[in-house]
Amino acid sequence: MSSVFSMAPFFESENKSRVAVIGSGNWGSVAAKLIASNTLKLPSFHDEVRMWVFEETLPSGKKLSAVINQTNENVKYLPGIKLGKNVVADPDLEHAVTDSNMLVFVTPHQFMEGICKRIQGKIRKDAQAISLVKGMEVKRDGPSMISTIISQKLGISCCVLMGANIANEIAQENFSEATVGYRENKEIAEKWVHLFNTPFFSVSSVQDVEGVELCGTLKNVVAIAAGFVDGLEMGNNTKAAIMRIGLREMKAFSKLLFSSVKDNTFFESCGVADLITTCLGGRNRKCAEAFAKHGGKRSFDELEAEMLQGQKLQGVLTAKEVHEVLCHRGWLESFPLFATVHEICIRRLPPAAIVKYSEHTHQHSRASL
Amino acid sequence: MSSVFSMAPFFESENKSRVAVIGSGNWGSVAAKLIASNTLKLPSFHDEVRMWVFEETLPSGKKLSAVINQTNENVKYLPGIKLGKNVVADPDLEHAVTDSNMLVFVTPHQFMEGICKRIQGKIRKDAQAISLVKGMEVKRDGPSMISTIISQKLGISCCVLMGANIANEIAQENFSEATVGYRENKEIAEKWVHLFNTPFFSVSSVQDVEGVELCGTLKNVVAIAAGFVDGLEMGNNTKAAIMRIGLREMKAFSKLLFSSVKDNTFFESCGVADLITTCLGGRNRKCAEAFAKHGGKRSFDELEAEMLQGQKLQGVLTAKEVHEVLCHRGWLESFPLFATVHEICIRRLPPAAIVKYSEHTHQHSRASL
Missing domain, CATH: 1.10.1040.10 (N-(1-d-carboxylethyl)-l-norvaline Dehydrogenase; domain 2)
Incomplete structure (x- = not known):
């Protein structure tokens, strides 16, 4: 092969998107599994999916993140389901997000402000976010949207993904659907759709974050x-x-x-x-x-x-x-x-x-x- | 009282609407019950509701229509529920509809063409219809709407009423809702809404028969x-x-x-x-x-x-x-x-x-x- 061809994989690799999943509960683990099955197939994504794990010590004395990386299973929040070998659990939040340009937020809503503060200024400038977080607060003067908190604290755009999504049923690969809501950029919304969509998890997008x-x-x-x-x-x-x-x-x-x-x-x-x-x-x-x-x-x-x-x-x-x-x-x-x-x-x-x-x-x- | 006042009930009575229910199955009987509770209360309707009964001989040897009129119950299709004393069962179709200007059709759909033929030219010129009949046929070139059959055969306008309406649950007076679809005349639609609406049966109208x-x-x-x-x-x-x-x-x-x-x-x-x-x-x-x-x-x-x-x-x-x-x-x-x-x-x-x-x-x- 000529040198032109041998350079191709290098450039391609530079342009590929990297995904980090921030959260590793029941829904976070299933989201990581869905995404990881797609990054393996889609040439525009790096295979590896980083999943930030809020570290816990299991009854065995082992660390949860270590067990996930050894067994490829979230033994605590999604037992019995293999996440995909390209899911890498990372207990260090800053480290988990630092290289990624696609950030998937999926933690309990009360942790979101703290997480955003911790990674402020530590993410890539070209990063995009999506929130799978349900249960924002509706304050007196109107709701405090999680997507708005993410956008404002991190200075990046943020889509949302919601739907009829009982995590365990999706983990079993029973058919379901989800909706991506985006603000302006249809192209970014489509990128999220492709990252999540599988034959059994059918995702579509609408221009309506709120x-x-x-x-x-x-x-x-x-x-x-x-x-x-x-x-x-x-x-x-x-x-x-x-x-x-x-x-x-x-x-x-x-x-x-x-x-x-x-x-x-x-x-x-x-x-x-x-x-x-x-x-x-x-x-x-x-x-x-x-x-x-x-x-x-x-x-x-x-x-x-x-x-x-x-x-x-x-x-x-x-x-x-x-x-x-x-x-x-x-x-x-x-x-x-x-x-x-x-x-x-x-x-x-x-x-x-x-x-x-x-x-x-x-x-x-x-x-x- | 002066003669002017004594004439009032006569004129009022002339302008009152008369209702006939064509059909007396499970849903027809419940519809008659709902309507009869309202005609008693609403001054713009005659109290009596005529209900056409497709005559049957019961195991006792008695006629169904006679038993309904004696017991005020449709013992075959809605046992245990009183229809209201102002519901009058009538086994004669032509007789049941002859005086009524508000015709409520609620029979199995396969009988509709035959029923329309039998009452053609025998109904009031100012009659209005509503169809509660579900299950029209969808023919190759499009659906054969029951409301259209009624309109065309009888030369009168026809609304429809559909909704989440399990007859027995409505008979128990559990809360439910229904929708009246009308073509042009909002006033007629509202008249149907008032005829059906009760505190436990909430009816609204939309301009969309089809x-x-x-x-x-x-x-x-x-x-x-x-x-x-x-x-x-x-x-x-x-x-x-x-x-x-x-x-x-x-x-x-x-x-x-x-x-x-x-x-x-x-x-x-x-x-x-x-x-x-x-x-x-x-x-x-x-x-x-x-x-x-x-x-x-x-x-x-x-x-x-x-x-x-x-x-x-x-x-x-x-x-x-x-x-x-x-x-x-x-x-x-x-x-x-x-x-x-x-x-x-x-x-x-x-x-x-x-x-x-x-x-x-x-x-x-x-x-x-």
Whole structure:
């Protein structure tokens, strides 16, 4: 071969993208596995995927990152699933991100500000981010989007990926879908789509970061409502009606907060599909079912302690946060379902109120005949 | 009282609307009950609701219509539920409709043409119709809408009412919703809304007859797909993804057939909510689950005979009809889910193919990187 040809791999290698996954919980590990299967196949990516591991010492006395690198399995958060030999666990956050131009954030949302501070100024100038983090906070004056925090703290653009994504089902390679939300650059969004997309994980993109990200948070409020219906044994009609009203309020709330949010986003995996998955399974639904079965006599605090080993339910917190926004902006009457979920959670209304508000919403129109 | 006042009830009575319900099966009886509770309350309607009963002799030797009028219960199709004393069962079709200006059609779809022929020229000139009939046929050149058949045969306008409406759950007065689709006259649509709406049955209207009516038919094809996923035990992610893809194909197919169909119709009860109900319960889902569990080795004909006492599954028939339209118009590639459901039903593909087609739909976009 001529020297021109022998130089080719060198240049090519320089232009290849490098991926780091920041987070190694259940969903982080599955994300690393998906990505690693693609970097092996796609010539525009380096094979290796760096996965930052929040270091833990296992009962065996070994370090989690070392065990992942030895066994190619996250024995603690995704046992029994091989991640791909090109996944390299790295307990050093700065080191894990330093060479990568594609940063995948997938940690609990409360760690995000701290992580961004630690890697500020230590990432590549051409880096791009994507957030898989669900459960941003909805503050009084509006939501504090994780994608915005990442963009602002790191000075880079940030997409989001959300969808009907129960991590263990994806790890089993059962078919599912996801949605990438992007702000302006369709080309970057497509690069993320190709990095995640597999025959069993079908990814598409929409130009609507806020819509996609809000879906991932607001659905948990609707799941609480669906759980109440299950606990009251009101049947599939009622559950479907409550899910539909919930989807409508998710859409209306998102559009009031961000005029850029698109209706069609709610037809994507991040919208209707994630809502369905969350309202069929999921711990928000399950705890709310138990709450309603007890007639609201046991508090969510008690039930969480018993059923979730003290973890807090995202949906209950989000319902409270959304309620504050509704009060603050004078929107309460337009969001009867969101408002009622919170009132039930704090035991100001009984669980059966979840369907009763509808009577009020129609009073005006009935009176006009 | 003066003579002016004593005349008032006479004129008022003349202007009041009279309702006839054509059909008295499970859903017809519940519809009559809903309507009868409202005509008692609303001053613009006569109290009495006539319900045409396809006469049957019960095992006791008594006539069904006579028993309904004696007991105020449809003992055969909705036992245990009082219809309201102002519901009058009438076995004479022509007599049942003759005085009414609001005709509610709710019979099996195969009887509709015959019924229209029998009452042609025998209805009031100012009559309005609404169809609750699901399961129209989708012929090669497009669907044969029940609302269109009624309009054309009777020369009157026809709205439709569809939604997440399991009759027995509505009879129990559990909360649910429905959608009225209308063509032009918003005022008539609102009259139907008021006639059906109750605190536990929340009705809204959209200007989209075809969209609403097509939802009621196409959802059954998606329910077959959802049943396959259940039978294959692929989990909630996959089921949600298949339901979402199904909803997208329902929307795209309806819009290709009728450019007037609106996206937002699919966010209404007739769209996403009815789809959820049908994919959670329902016999289409159930039989398809059994079909997949048997690995497609037993035909739908066999399973129907066993599980439905010989009744035919609407979803299997509709999938076949839709497939013919897709072939005829060259749309097969745009509707992988609809096409695959039919191919599985006729055992040209295995049940697992329901998720496999996605691989093909993404080949182009993946190849472009």
